[in-house]
Amino acid sequence: MKVSREKAAENRERILDEAARLFRERGLSGVGVDALTGAAGLTHGSLYSQFGSKDCLMAEAVSHVFAHAASRAAGAQSIADVVSRYLSAEHRDYPGRGCIMASLGSDISRQSPAVRQTFTQGVRSIMARLSALLPTRGDRLREDDALALIATMVGAIVLARAVDDPEFSDRILSASRTGLLDDL
Amino acid sequence: MKVSREKAAENRERILDEAARLFRERGLSGVGVDALTGAAGLTHGSLYSQFGSKDCLMAEAVSHVFAHAASRAAGAQSIADVVSRYLSAEHRDYPGRGCIMASLGSDISRQSPAVRQTFTQGVRSIMARLSALLPTRGDRLREDDALALIATMVGAIVLARAVDDPEFSDRILSASRTGLLDDL
């Protein structure tokens, strides 16, 4: 049955929201087409009407997540604020709402050109947002400082989630947090 | 046909070596049982004789990779040496021979307890090796400095591999390298 344009747009947005969450929670290959559309209350066929393929949905979902992340970064008060929120137990424990560089990072290099391109744009936009918050330091480029900062934050969350010992995980977060905040 | 104990041990080692490489190149879910045993010149059944399941092989392969990494870290001359080698184009371009924290990191949190436990032991051993190379700095624990260092290195390789623009990728590596080496 056909559905109003408005309703179709809502459905599309709901699939994207659920995909953005599920991919970050379970990995790109850990969520099937049925799970993706089912979470939005639809059947698998609707994915092909709206996106054409799972790969296209993946690319759009990546873009979707980065758009939210960039606007959040734009609203941040300071770098100390960003670092504290990013390297928190809260962020570590809810990957479905967290940074996509940390939850899917290792897998992106093995994805299609479309996904990698979208991801690259996202990294650039986050770099730009964070560099705007950084102080100028000697002849170092603020964008380079932002990249090094992002690398540390991403690596710390990746490792903090990977290890199975909560205390060790906390230690990875606090060590990285201290290292970064001392630098400011 | 039965095979000599010596030959069986060789086969086991060859499966482990190939698994260690293939998992890092294609991801844990990107390599099937046929590919794993086929790369070692055997058929899929031999995996079950030797390891019991794909999951058990994954855990052993993780351990295998960390054992090599730890002995390499133990032989390092200095932290500057470690950082330069780790954050190199060479390392970025050959994940099959590189750090498993970078190639599989994001996926480990979604793996079985056995895999996560082995991974955690591996991170601990690398932390210990690197902290032995670090200078004491005020009241900071060298192990904490080692964890922050590892986080930066892992995150930088993850991002440098993910992005599809070679220049941007180089910039991620050089920015992180400079950031770390300036700190020493």
Added chain:
DNA sequence: TGTACATCAGTGAACGCGCGTTCACTGATGTAC
């Protein structure tokens, strides 16, 4: 405003495929005598 019809988002059955795993079997190895 009311009627007739084309559109197309979403459905559900069906597809081929590769996955991890099992199992009866093979036959050289290693052991017991």
Added chain:
DNA sequence: TGTACATCAGTGAACGCGCGTTCACTGATGTAC
């Protein structure tokens, strides 16, 4: 040292299953008159 036999690493066919995708179809929406 030579023979008989048990062992078991590795084989290959077969399994059920979930994957991504296709396609004919449905029926409310949106448009043309």
